[in-house]
Amino acid sequence: MDLNKALKPGIRTKIVNFFHENQSSIDTPRGVAAWIDEDRGKVKKALEELTSCNILIAHRSTSTTGYSYTRDPKLISNIVKLLKKRPA
Amino acid sequence: MEEIRGQNTYQIELFERLRRSVSLKKAEECFGCIIKPAFWWIIDKPNPKTKEIEDLLKQSYHSIKKIFTDKSGECLNTLAETLKKSAEHKKLLSFDCMEDFHGFVFPIAQGDKIYGYIGACYSRKEISSEALQIFPAFADTIVKEVQKEIELSKLYETLRPRAIALSTVHTVHRLISSTLDLGELLPRIARLSLQIMRAQRCSVKLVDSKRKLLLPKVTVDLRAKKIRLKKVKVGMWAPGKAFKYGRPVRARDYLATPLIDEDIIGVITLYDKIDKKPFTAFDQEIMSTMAEQAVIAIKNAQLYKEQERLTMGTIKALAKVLDTRAPGTYVPRVSSVKIAQCIGQEQMMDADSLKSLEYASVLHDAGEVFVPKAVLAKPTKLTGKEYKMVKAHPAAGVEIIKHIKALKGVTPIIMYHHENYDGSGYPKGLKKDQIPLGARIMAVVSAFESMISKKPYRAAKSISEAVMEVSRNSGTQFDPKVVDSFLNVMRRKDIKDAVKRDQRESNYIR
Numbered sequence: 001m002d003l004n005k006a007l008k009p010g011i012r013t014k015i016v017n018f019f020h021e022n023q024s025s026i027d028t029p030r031g032v033a034a035w036i037d038e039d040r041g042k043v044k045k046a047l048e049e050l051t052s053c054n055i056l057i058a059h060r061s062t063s064t065t066g067y068s069y070t071r072d073p074k075l076i077s078n079i080v081k082l083l084k085k086r087p088a
Numbered sequence: 089m090e091e092i093r094g095q096n097t098y099q100i101e102l103f104e105r106l107r108r109s110v111s112l113k114k115a116e117e118c119f120g121c122i123i124k125p126a127f128w129w130i131i132d133k134p135n136p137k138t139k140e141i142e143d144l145l146k147q148s149y150h151s152i153k154k155i156f157t158d159k160s161g162e163c164l165n166t167l168a169e170t171l172k173k174s175a176e177h178k179k180l181l182s183f184d185c186m187e188d189f190h191g192f193v194f195p196i197a198q199g200d201k202i203y204g205y206i207g208a209c210y211s212r213k214e215i216s217s218e219a220l221q222i223f224p225a226f227a228d229t230i231v232k233e234v235q236k237e238i239e240l241s242k243l244y245e246t247l248r249p250r251a252i253a254l255s256t257v258h259t260v261h262r263l264i265s266s267t268l269d270l271g272e273l274l275p276r277i278a279r280l281s282l283q284i285m286r287a288q289r290c291s292v293k294l295v296d297s298k299r300k301l302l303l304p305k306v307t308v309d310l311r312a313k314k315i316r317l318k319k320v321k322v323g324m325w326a327p328g329k330a331f332k333y334g335r336p337v338r339a340r341d342y343l344a345t346p347l348i349d350e351d352i353i354g355v356i357t358l359y360d361k362i363d364k365k366p367f368t369a370f371d372q373e374i375m376s377t378m379a380e381q382a383v384i385a386i387k388n389a390q391l392y393k394e395q396e397r398l399t400m401g402t403i404k405a406l407a408k409v410l411d412t413r414a415p416g417t418y419v420p421r422v423s424s425v426k427i428a429q430c431i432g433q434e435q436m437m438d439a440d441s442l443k444s445l446e447y448a449s450v451l452h453d454a455g456e457v458f459v460p461k462a463v464l465a466k467p468t469k470l471t472g473k474e475y476k477m478v479k480a481h482p483a484a485g486v487e488i489i490k491h492i493k494a495l496k497g498v499t500p501i502i503m504y505h506h507e508n509y510d511g512s513g514y515p516k517g518l519k520k521d522q523i524p525l526g527a528r529i530m531a532v533v534s535a536f537e538s539m540i541s542k543k544p545y546r547a548a549k550s551i552s553e554a555v556m557e558v559s560r561n562s563g564t565q566f567d568p569k570v571v572d573s574f575l576n577v578m579r580r581k582d583i584k585d586a587v588k589r590d591q592r593e594s595n596y597i598r
Contacts, residue, residue, distance in 0.1 A: 022252050024284050024374070028262070031255045059280060061266035066259040068283045071310060071362060 003075075006053050007082045011038055011046045016055060016079060019069035026059060026066040055079065098238070099203050102196070103132040105234045106206075115226045122219050123190075123211045132204035134175065138168040162186060167193070167209070175202045180224045182215050190214050194227050198235060256284060257377050264385040268392040269439070274306040277356065277382045282308055284378060285343070285371055287358040293320060293327050294347075294354035294386075302327050302355060310362075327355040336376060340366040345375040347383040356382065396443070399494045403450050406488075410457050423586035425449040427577055428533045434573035435525060444497030445526050451498060452505050452530050455485030467545030479514040482506055501526035505534060508565045520567075528567040532558055532574050535565070540591060551578075551587055 007013050014036045019025060027035070029044040036043070047067050050056040054075065059066040070076060106112055107130070116128050131141065142164050163185050170183040174193040182192040191209035195202050206227055208215075260280050267273050278290040289309040293302035304317035323332040330337040330344035331352055337344040344357040356379055361367065428449045432442045456464060459481055463474045470478065485502040489495045504518060504527035511519030513531075523531075539554035549557065555578050562571035577583055 022249070023286055024256065025252050026256045026259050026263075026280060026283055027252075028259050031259060035252065035255075057283065059263055059276070059283075061263045061276075063266040064259070064262050066263050066280075071283070071286070073362065 003053065003055070003078055003082060006050060006055060007079070011036075011042055012050055013083070014038065015043065015046055015050060017083060019056065019067075020076075020079060020083065023069045026068040028064050028066055032067065099132055101238055102203055102234060103130060105237060106130060106196075106231070109230055109234055111230045111233060112206075112227075115223075115230060119208070119219060119223055119226075123208060123213060123215050127210045128206075128208050130204060130206050131171070134202040134204060136168070136171065138164045141168055141171075163209075167191075167207075171205055174205065178202070180220060180227075182220055185209065188212055192220060192223070194224060196227075196231050253374055257374070257381065260284070260378060261381045264381060265388070267385075268389045270305075270386070270389045270393060273385055273389050275308065277378075277385070278306050278308045281356055281358060281375065281378060282310070284374060285358045285367070286362045287343075288360040288362060290356065290358050291317075291327070292354065292356050295322075295331065295352065302331060305354075327357045330355045330357070336372050338367050338369075338372050343367040343371060343375055345372070345379045347379050347386065349383045349387055353383060353386060395494070399447070399492075402492070403447055403495075406454065407450050410454055423583065423590045424533050424537045426586055427536070427574070427583060428529055430577040430580070430583065431529045431533070431570060431573045432526070434576060435529065435570065437525065440497060441526060444495075444501060445529060447495055447498045448501035448505070448526060448530055449533065451485065451489060451495075452502050452534055453481065453485065454488050454502070455481035455483065457488075458484040465544040479506075482515055497526075500524040501530050503527070505530040507531070509567045510564045513565075523567075525570075528570050529573075532566050532570050535561075536574070540587070548591075551584070551591070 007016060015032060018032065018036050029040055029047055032047065033040040033043040047056060048058075051058045051067065054072070055070055056067045057070065059068065070079075120128075133140065166183055166185045170181050170191075170193045174181045174195045178195055178197055180192055180194045182190065184190055189209065190211045190213070191207060192215055193205050193207040196204045196206060263280060264273060264277055267276065274292050278292050281287070282290045288311055289307065291307040292305050294305050295301070296303050300322045302320040302322065304319060307315045307317055309315050320328045322328050326337045326339070326342050326344035330346045331354075334346055334348060334352055336346070341361075342357060342359045344355050346352045347354040347356065356375065358367070358375070425446055428445050429442060432445045437445065456478075459477050463470065463477055466474065482503050482505065486499045489498060489502070501524060503515070504523050507513035507516065507518045507523045507527060508531075509520060509523070509528070511517050536554050536558055539549045539557055540551055542548040555575070558566060558571060558574060562568045
């Protein structure tokens with residue numbers, strides 16, 4: 001999935017906005033769902049989609065998966081441009 | 089409603105919110121009907137002088153310039169005087185201006201502090217006492233509503249990042265406490281620390297207290313391809329100082345946080361933030377919490393490792409004791425343990441099952457201690473009674489270890505490692521998936537090990553002969569899937585070398 005498609009208005013954009021505003025955050029699907037006030041199942045699916053296009057990093061363990069924001073400055077700069085065009 | 093900007097942050101926010109307040113706009117409309125045509129204004133200065141009022145009004149409102157052309161002095165003096173009195177009495181005051189104009193001033197206050205004023209001027213109609221009584225109640229409620237909004241917003245701004253940080257710490261705790269393998273844990277701690285701090289490099293060092301050194305265990309650097317792991321003397325550099333003084337050491341480009349349990353066990357050091365900003369006190373606070381979580385996880389992993397070492401030591405000691413009876417029977421070949429582990433990995437066994445397989449590699453024939461030596465070494469066919477004794481050795485092995493809780497997972501492997509895939513084995517004649525996977529693996533490895541060992545009653549087979557023999561018995565004696573994995577493993581050069589080395593080194597009869 002390319003960046004344009006990943007950041008179409010909706011749950012994925014809400015998640016990216018959350019991680020962009022809280023770049024130090026590492027959170028579980030349950031946590032992210034609470035912060036953006038969305039359904040946990042949908043958030044879980046969206047988190048995996050965003051991980052597959054490298055916007056998020058998945059930290060997997062046997063008990064849970066924590067997701068965090070990309071550390072790639074170039075990608076972050078592209079995300080900023082898109083978020084400005086398409087606020088959540 | 090029009091307004092003049094003030095200076096301090098709270099005031100600015102208060103007046104910006106008042107300016108946007110829908111309730112205040114409605115109040116304007118409502119009172120505008122009564123005291124029309126009033127000219128509304130807000131002044132966001134507590135003690136404006138006449139000149140300042142004029143300047144501020146003129147600066148902000150072009151329309152006022154026309155009004156101020158004549159008699160502006162008289163007008164401004166009246167307004168300034170009313171503002172002053174209103175501030176003194178902290179209540180709404182009305183005033184008459186020039187000939188036929190009327191107005192009022194309402195002070196925006198919180199406790200004793202005056203922030204500014206809301207007012208109306210140039211009403212051609214005298215403002216009724218009812219209006220003067222009702223407006224303060226309206227305005228007061230609106231101002232309080234705005235002040236509450238500011239308080240809530242400040243609370244949200246303060247609490248939300250902390251709640252998110254707390255949630256992060258909780259997630260990190262879950263992520264790092266889910267492994268007891270130090271080799272997995274330390275890199276995970278480093279990567280998570282890098283992520284939380286948005287730093288470029290993180291190193292985790294653990295102390296070697298005898299040599300007063302911090303030993304590098306893991307370093308993750310997002311920039312460098314090659315990483316040099318450096319030892320650090322206690323008291324030297326940021327990690328050494330953090331260790332020595334038992335507190336975080338922070339500078340613009342690094343943050344070293346000691347891992348403190350009852351004593352200090354190491355240091356996590358982060359270098360260079362991605363955005364090139366300095367490490368802050370908040371970063372220090374977060375890393376201290378992170379270090380508290382990390383130290384618990386590290387201690388647990390160290391304890392677990394120690395317990396594993398102790399268990400393995402006990403098993404090896406037991407094997408040594410048993411080995412005195414029949415030298416070479418119970419101390420396993422290193423390569424056999426390795427082959428069993430590799431097959432287990434190919435079969436996607438979890439860490440606990442692999443550990444049980446490792447223990448079973450040493451203990452699977454422990455029950456033979458109850459079988460007379462003459463029977464085990466008998467070169468001719470066993471009698472029915474003798475065979476019965478041999479068939480009892482898996483159960484006897486289980487008897488030996490059944491009181492060791494840590495070996496619970498080993499018992500099914502020992503019990504069933506002589507079962508055959510086609511059901512022709514012992515002790516229960518189990519077949520196919522009825523036989524636990526560990527036992528099916530152990531059956532192959534144990535048979536292979538036995539074939540390449542010299543026995544009192546026959547010569548040792550070559551490695552390739554033994555591999556072919558295992559392959560020939562796939563589907564009958566052995567699980568075909570396990571045999572496939574065995575054949576894959578035996579193609580590996582490191583495994584072949586290990587088996588050859590074991591064969592060279594073993595000068596005893598198995």
